[in-house]
Amino acid sequence: MKTIIASPHAPKAVGPYSQAVGAGGALYVSGQLPIDAASGKMAEGIEAQTRRSLTNLGHILREAGYDYSDVVKTTVLLQSIGD
Template sequence: MKKIIASPLAPKAVGPYSQAVEANGALYVSGQLPVDGATGAMAGDIAAQTRQSLTNLGHILAEAGYGFGDVVKTTVLLQHISDFAAMNAVYAEFFTERMPARICFEVAALPMGALVEIDAVAVR
């Protein structure tokens, strides 16, 4: 059975997708752009954008009763791979133990001109 998850604290989906879907004991969280759910604003630098993307991810995890410790896999999309170290420093503030598997790569462009987008899979 599939359950749709939506946090009022994270930005609403802007297309035909859900913030997250829970199925068979796993939570699949769509890519989170660095948009503040309350204001619609996007911060300027990679550190602030990474922090906002992960904060949005945290809101969605919490809405479904999960936490960062339940995340088993993330994908990080970067506008510029040269931002890897700055992104990684902020990422390490959110994932402090039992690190998830991760892939990170540079993409040609991200929606709204974002510098980063992060998705996740969590399992209880």
């Protein structure tokens, strides 16, 4: 059985997917853009964008009853490897 997870503090999923899905004791979180859910604005600069994306991830983790210490694997996609 799967559980759909959605935090009101993270940006809504764009397109036909969920912020996260819990299944079989694991949580699968979709990629997080550096958008502030309250303002709808994207952070500027790689450091602010990274911070915002990770903050959004934290909101989703907490909604599902987890925190950063529960994360086993992540993938980071960069526009420029120089970042």
